[in-house]
Amino acid sequence: MPENQRMVSREEKRLIQPGLKLGEALVQRGLITPADLEKALDVQKRTGERLGRILIALGMVRRQQLYRVLAELWQLPFVDLIQTDVEKSVLHHFDPQMLVSERFFPFAEKDQVVRIATAEKPSPELNKIIQGAIGDKDIEYYVTTEWDIDYAVRTYFREQILDRAVFGLYYRNPSDCAYTVLTQWQYLLLVMLLIGVVVGLYYMPQTTLIVLNFLINLAFFGGILFKFIVALAGARYEQMQPVTDEEVRALKDEELPVYTILVPAFREANVINLLMNNLRKLDYPAEKLEILLLLEEDDQETITAARAAKPPETVTFVFIPKGQPQTKPKACNVGLFFARGEYLVIYDAEDRPDPDQLKKAVVAFRKGPPHLVCVQAALNYFNSNENFLTRMFTLEYSYWFDYMLPGLDALHLPIPLGGTSNHFRTDILRQLGGWDPFNVTEDADLGMRAATKGYTVGVINSTTYEEANNQLWNWIRQRSRWIKGYMQTVLVHTRHPLGLMKNAGLRNIFGFIMLILGTPFIFLSAPPLWLFYLVYLVTGTHLFDYLFPPITLYISLFNLLFGNGLMIYLNMLAVFKRNYFNLLLFALLNPIYWVLHSIAAYKALWQLFARPYFWEKTIHGISRELYPKPSHH
């Protein structure tokens, strides 16, 4: 063991002079050198962060060593909660969230004296909080690390944390949760609609089909018009930068708050190493970063790989208790429980965010209005040229994040969140109830929930690069999950239509309908229309002529020719911002891509009723781009 990282012995404990500062005490102990201290103090001057946190972030001292020295300075005994048996009877006085936020943990009680392990120096405020829970009993303080506290909370409040992570939103308001797939009246309405269509087809088949055809074509027309306007609005503001480089450079480290990064990783053993490399590249003071790696407790492979990657001290493993549903939002809710940062972001395990992304988010929040709850960074792919699928995926995402989202932002329409790189104000995120663990696109749902509560989402000009799905069936599984999630989101947020109108406002509802409802509707409705057209093209039959009275005929011809053409054309926008000119001609192949979407949509529809909470895990780490070709020298 290196000289400066040995544990403090009982003998040495007696050598600490009273009145010493932490840094001096550590030097005296031989745990750090004077040069180390000087370096850390320089950082402290710049960032204003606590010295202990800086020393841990710089890897100069281990957490337990630091707290043992703090215990001496505070003249309190040290306790290792991992090695200590906790008396469960003392726990019922306390709420686990309070323990995490106030950084203390009760571990024993004897003769009206409660033993409290704390990672903060005891203060009258802390006394008051604890006394409020235990009444007239006395308090005996011990010092421990914050990791120990988190570990103890996770271990001894396991069921409570799991319950909150899974059902917290449901307990707050069942209407906000996708645990119920269809409410009674929704179910009734669906059945009545189906019966209505069947009866109509039986008694008035021609009229019924004409009406359905007209409505579907009208919906397509509306969708095309909407996307056209939004995309061009986004292109209009292509050169606008919500956050400038000057604003980022003007940030002082001491002004930066603690930032929590949640990284849910499930069966990602093959990308954990890459994840650690990517996180190290973030341009943010390490001592102000709180990186919580969310690992399913039964995912031994990923846990082993994570440990083997030797993560820095700023990375904490949070083990997600096993339980259904086993979903990313559930894991994120557990992570939210332990998050201490003023802001919080989610990254996937294979993500490569721009180094200054966190700083840009900080600037955006500070510039933005108080009701700005989230800013979304752009997502794009680093393996765009791998095959047809990755090219189309890259075009799609470039179009969506580089043009559609800025267009929605410019037109003050609601912005559906992406799966990762959403930066939140942590306190407001908690107020909103976190993520819905039963919704498989928890991000879209959260964005809508925020809008109904009067909060807004913005965009920042920063990119996170991800791995695009390069396998067809993997892609369909992923896309079916997203579309299923959209359907869930629609069902959840239309439970109280009048309330939705009152709370969200017409503009948000309009955006919600066009984006969240429109997407599954379009992809489910398209195949019958394609079939009509294909049959007509091949056989020249006039069998379907009656389905197209004048207005329907004109709208459907517009959709077929100009609508599809416009959508292909707008997709060509995608190549400009990032100079993806080699992808332009692939925009012409969008109709094939749309067919894949429709396949995924029908899979989603089936799963909505058969397995509503099932999370189709996307396999990552399979791109050839991740692994450079071996040199032949």
Added chain:
Amino acid sequence: MASVESFIQNHRITKENQGEVSKSFSLKPGYHLLFCCILAIPFIWLAWSAQNLLYLSNQHAHLVAKALQAIERGRLEIIGFTYPPLPFLLTALFPKPFTPGIIAALAGGATAWLLLSHLIQVPINNFSKVVIVFSLSVMPASLFIATQSLGDMVTLLLFLIAWNQFLRFTRAGETWSGFVAGLVLGLAFFFNPYALIYGLIYALASPLFYHWENKPLLQRNWQDDLTLVVVIAFPTLLAFFSWSYLNWVFSGNPWRFLNDPASPLFTYMSAEVKPVYGFWAALWSSINDLTRLPLYPVIGIIVLLVSPRRFLAYLTPFIVSIFVRLFGFAYPQSFALTIYSVVAIAGIPRRTPKIWGWILIPIALINLAVAFFTMQQSSELRSWETLLIGQKPGISDEFEWKVAQVLAKVPPRTILTDDRSSYRIIARAGTSEPFLLPGDTEFLLALSAPQRYVNYILIPINPVMVGDQVADRFGERDPAGFVLEAAWPGWKLLRKEGAQPLLTQTIFGLP
């Protein structure tokens, strides 16, 4: 790993690789609209004056006739998806003879404002600017296009808008402008078939004009050039192929729209345009146009000296006119002259030395003199000019109007005729109800047995439009059971024996 990192680095969006927004004359949209309307007032007044003198151009008559048919019969496709469709749809908003004139005038005002906005930023003296604009806008050809040719005028406006956006796309790298330019050019195809040629020219020119410093690339390659070409060309090609497809679906012939009477692409369909044969004839014809607009070549010299990179673009209308005529297509002189006028003003470089302002004044005056004191090539333009100067309705217009008023009162579907020739009468009548036309289901039956279906047959004698089915059937021999009701230059009206006389008593005053 290294390849991924370098990929990310190369595609990261930085401030350096975003172009600057080009500086331009900027006002709030409301002011632009206001100035467009103000500048449209003289054109509106002129259109209204011509309307009051019972003048109706062939193009506008086509539009009104088709619009009346579509509205009164409730189906667009039975009238063959008339081309160009957008002038017709605009006219259908209020299908009266003055409607296309008003819309054309508004488009004229908008074009004038766009040109003025550009000219304001050219550093020549204001007096020169006024003289140049005046000399070009009061040319008979310009005034005719701006008041009597809706399709052509809107096409010019769209070309100008596309040009402005094209410059912003190529100079400043504004993606939005590139897509708007492409869309506008695509839209122009629905006003004029020659927009296809101009659209492709814009597209092919875009890699040459593009300021590649706006897009720092590792190495420019063919895909980068292709991207620019496709972005500009795609909407035009989409418009062309979509319209062809529609024609194929509804008529079996994808190119049917190219010989639609409202879009006289072929010289044999237009009385206004004389065909030319061979390259030299086409060249001479185009040079002849230039002699009527000396400002265009002189400003071309300025472009060559001050902004040589743009010279080829400046010459494009001239090259197009030679190309089109070479292949035997109709390219009316009035359209050519108006395009030259627009390009001449829009093409004056913003860095033009002030001395040129004084040089252009006498040229502009010569331009004006040539425009007014030489004979117009187009007979339609000549008669329009004569009418406005004389302030007296033409005899043929007056007669046509009277005939139309009488025929308008006839019971529905009792006059068999083909709107390929009789569109003027239908437009003047203000209704297509009395007429049994090719778009009606009983038309073919009536052609075979007119006595059973109609009381009157209106037959063109001279000139007869190609494809006029009534003229083809009854031009040489009257059908049994019908007598001659009336005949006047170009027409004869047959009446079924026993049917109520129409024109003999009302117009000719005969018992």
